[in-house]
Every structure is written in structure tokens, then in C-alpha cells.
Amino acid sequence: MLSLNPFKLLRxxxxxSQQSRRKQQIRADIAARIDEPxxxxxxxxxxxxxxxxxxxxxxxxxxxxxxxxxxTHFLTRHVISLIVALxxxxxxxxxxxxxxxxxxxxxxxxxxxxxxxxLVPGIGKTVLGAQRxxxxxxxSLQPSELMKVFVVLYVADYTVRKQDHMQxxxxxxxxxxxxxxxxxxxxxxxxxxxxxxxxxxxxAGMLFLGGINAKLFxxxxxxxxxxxxxxxxLSEFRRQxxxxxxxxxxxxxxxxxGYQLSQSLIAFGRGEFSGVGLGGSVExxxxxxxxxxxxxxAVIGEELxxxxxxxxxxxxxxxxxxxxxxxxxxxxxxxTFAGLMAYGIAxxxxxxxxxxxxxxxxVLPTKGLTLPLMSFGGTALLCNLVVIGMALRVDSDxxxxxxxxx
Numbered sequence: 001m002l003s004l005n006p007f008k009l010l011r012x013x014x015x016x017s018q019q020s021r022r023k024q025q026i027r028a029d030i031a032a033r034i035d036e037p038x039x040x041x042x043x044x045x046x047x048x049x050x051x052x053x054x055x056x057x058x059x060x061x062x063x064x065x066x067x068x069x070x071x072t073h074f075l076t077r078h079v080i081s082l083i084v085a086l087x088x089x090x091x092x093x094x095x096x097x098x099x100x101x102x103x104x105x106x107x108x109x110x111x112x113x114x115x116x117x118x119l120v121p122g123i124g125k126t127v128l129g130a131q132r133x134x135x136x137x138x139x140s141l142q143p144s145e146l147m148k149v150f151v152v153l154y155v156a157d158y159t160v161r162k163q164d165h166m167q168x169x170x171x172x173x174x175x176x177x178x179x180x181x182x183x184x185x186x187x188x189x190x191x192x193x194x195x196x197x198x199x200x201x202x203x204a205g206m207l208f209l210g211g212i213n214a215k216l217f218x219x220x221x222x223x224x225x226x227x228x229x230x231x232x233x234l235s236e237f238r239r240q241x242x243x244x245x246x247x248x249x250x251x252x253x254x255x256x257x258g259y260q261l262s263q264s265l266i267a268f269g270r271g272e273f274s275g276v277g278l279g280g281s282v283e284x285x286x287x288x289x290x291x292x293x294x295x296x297x298a299v300i301g302e303e304l305x306x307x308x309x310x311x312x313x314x315x316x317x318x319x320x321x322x323x324x325x326x327x328x329x330x331x332x333x334x335x336t337f338a339g340l341m342a343y344g345i346a347x348x349x350x351x352x353x354x355x356x357x358x359x360x361x362x363v364l365p366t367k368g369l370t371l372p373l374m375s376f377g378g379t380a381l382l383c384n385l386v387v388i389g390m391a392l393r394v395d396s397d398x399x400x401x402x403x404x405x406x
Contacts, residue, residue, distance in 0.1 A: 033396045035326070041319050042373065042388050046082065048312070049296070049374030053078045056284050056299040057292040057376065074292055074376055081139070081378035085385040092389035097338045097397060100390070104150075104157035108179070111150040114143035115186040130368075132190045142379040144187060144195040149383050151183065151199050152206070152344035159210035160337045167213045173220065176203065193231065193238070194369040198352050200224055205347040209327075210340055245365035257366075263288040264295050264360050267302040268309075275305030292376040294368050297360040313357065316372070320350040326395045333401050338394045345387045349373075 057074035060066045066073075117134060118124040124131040125140060133140040155176065162172050180203045187196040204224065208217050232238040240257045244250075248258030248265065267283040270276060281302045284291040291299050301309045327342030349372050356371045358364035370380045373388075 033399060034392060035322070035395045038319070038322050038388075038392065038395070041315050041322075042385075045312070045315050045319070045373040046385075049371075050075070050078060050082065051278070052296055052300055052303075052374065053292050053376045055279050055281065055303060056296055058279075059285050060292070063286050077378065078376050078381070081381050082385075084378075085382040088382060089385040089389035092386045093393050093396075095393070097335070097341070097390075097393060100153055100341065101157050101160070101337045104153040107150045108154040111143065111147040112182065112186070114141070115147060115183065118143050119186070119189055130190055130192065132192055139378050142377070144190070144192050145377075145379040145383045147183060147187075148195070148199060148202065148348055149387060151180075151202055152341060152348060152387070154179070155203050155206045155210075156337050156340035156344055159206065159340055163211070163336075167216070173207075173212070173216055176207065177220070188231070192368075194355065194367040197228070197355070197367070198348065198369065201351040202344055202347050205351075206340055206344045209343045241365050245362070248362065260289055260295065261359075261362055261366055264298040265362055267295075267298040268361065271302040271305040271308075273306045275301070275303045275308060278303050293370055294356065294375070295360055296371050296375045297357055301360070312371075312374070316349070316353045320346050320353070323349070323391045326391055326398065329398045329402075330394050333398060335394070335397065335401070338397060342391050342394045345391050348387065349384070 054072070054075040058071050060074065061069045061071055114134070119131060123134060125133040125135045127133065132144060133142050158176055158179075162175075180200060183199060184196045187193070187199070204217070204220055207220070212220075232242065244253040244256065244258030245261060247253060248261040250258065253259075254262050263283055267281065267288060270282065276282075281291075281299050283302055284299050288295050288298060297309065297312065300312060304311075323342055323346035327339045327346065330336075330339035330342060352369055352372055355364060355367060356369050356375075359367055359369070370377050373381070373384045375381075
């Protein structure tokens, strides 16, 4: 017969209880350091993006352009990019915010160097008339996406360093304006007007939130808008896009510059309220060009309907709003650089999402920008998750300071 030792059973129960309390404490510590809702919303957008990239790209190998690819080619590459991006996001989360501030000027110079290299014949790769990628052994690097991260860091650092001069044009605004214009010139040589618009919005928004004089800010916006109008008016290609945007179904546009927009609107029309069902899109069958990148939202609208589109919009809105709140908390805790960095991340994700959604829905002229966290694109996905890691680090530091930490 087995004899049960009551003291041994009591010790075992106490050990199990202590282990359970330790696990609960670890979970509580993690919850106290990490914004779990922000993680879950990010995960929801990323996972929905994986599903929709697969759905949007599964038929692409049937076209001559992608005839050498398998039906899972883009899904496999997207998942590999996601794994690498998650690893880099974890590393980014572990880097102190002060270290990013020290590196900001050097990273900005690195971004300028990469933007120059991508224009060098034999180094940059041209796709559909745009020279935006540097081919590497396992993937293609898009410097304009990295530059968005570097601009966020640089403008935050510049605003902190020049805080006493932000009300002056010569010492405060002109140097930053010159830096952004240099980036703009390099981007327009690719050309990549979409990335330039996003970077200008990031810089202008951060300067405004950093305390720039209201009159100077208005002047800056007027100058920027005038520059964009001039760029568009001097380009026959861009003027045609504007005309096509105004009437995409006109016989002169529907098979030309208005083709993408007209097919996108047809996709939303087919989706109606609840969609035709996952995988049931017709527009992705070689009607809508590149449905897995710039026009992923149109495929979502067709397959998941208005419900799916509203879910994406609400999740993205919540994400951007939460990161703005993280920045506000950091500013309130006298962590100016961290707060401005969070503001810049929120501006980037918010502005680019707004432009992508506006283009898909016909609210804005057609412009090549991906939907953050969701569209196919290795460098874009990597940069999106890296800045989410930065935002989570700022939030973690905020929580520690509010608990009385240093």
C-alpha cells in the first residue's frame, strides 16, 4: 500500500502556490510594462494583412509577369518578412530611447546615403519606371521607407536641440526645411512623390507639436502646398492622374490613368455591405494591378465588404490615437524627445493610412503608398513594426516613471 505523507503534500501545495503566485506576478509585471491592447490591435492588423495578401496574390502566377512564381510565393515572402520584422521590433524595444536620440543625426545621414546609392546606375533597381530599390542577396531594400523612420528620429532630436530657436526662421526653421528639401529632391529623382508627401507631413506635424510659431507653421504649409502644386503642374504624367481622378470612368481615362481607380471602385461596389466572401474577389484576377500592395484595401472591400473596411479603419484609428496618447504622456513626464518620437510615429502611420485608404476609395488622386502593417512589402512591414516597438518602449518608460522609477 502507498503511504501518503501529509507534510510532503503540504510542502508540495505550498510550492505550487508559490509558483502560481510567481507566474501571476510575472504576468502583472509584463502588463505593467507593455500596452497589451496596442499589441493586440497591431497583431490583428498584421494577421489580417497576412490573410488578405495571400488572398490578393494567389492568382498572380496565372499572369505572364509572375508565371515563374508559385501561388504561395508572395505569402511565403510576406511571412518571412514578418518574422524578421518581429525580431527587429523586439530588438528595437530593448534599445533605450536616449540611444535613439544619440543616433538620430547619424541615421539621417545614413538615409541620405542610401537615397543617393539607389540612384546610382547598377546599384538601384528600376521597376515600372521607378528606381526605388537596392537589390540585396535575399531581399530588396527600399531606402525611402527607412528614411521615414530616420526623419521621425531626426526631427524629434532637432526640435529638442533647437528648442530655443523654434520661433525663428533662420536658426530654427530654415535648417530643418533645407534637410527635408534635400530628402525631397532625392525622392523626386526616383521618383517617389508619395514618400515625399508623407515625410513632409511627418516633419511639419512634429514641428507644429514641438511648439513652432503658428504664423511660421502656416507659412511652411503654404510653401509646401505651392511646391507640390508646381511639381504636379510641371509633370504631364501627374496632371493626367489628376484629370483621371476627377472622372475615372471617362472613356479617355478608364483604360489609361484612371484604370486602377476605376477597378478599385468596382471592387468596393461588388463587395457591398458584407462582401462576396474571403477568396471570392474577381478584381484580383488581373483586373486590379498589384492588388497585394497599394490596392489591398480594395480587395478587402470586395471580399469582406463595408464591414471589413470599417474594421480596418477603426483598428488603424485606434492604433494611431493610442500612440498619440503615449506621446502626450511622455511630454507630460518631461520626456520631450520620446514624446515627439511617438507623435512622429503616429503621424506617419495616420497620414500614410489616410492617403492609401483615400486613394483606394477615390477620395484622393492615385498615389503609390502601401497600407501600413498590412500590405505586401518587406522594407515597409519591417519599418512599421520597428516603430511600433519604439512606441511600446516609450510607453514602457512612461509606466516606469509614473510608478516612481528612474
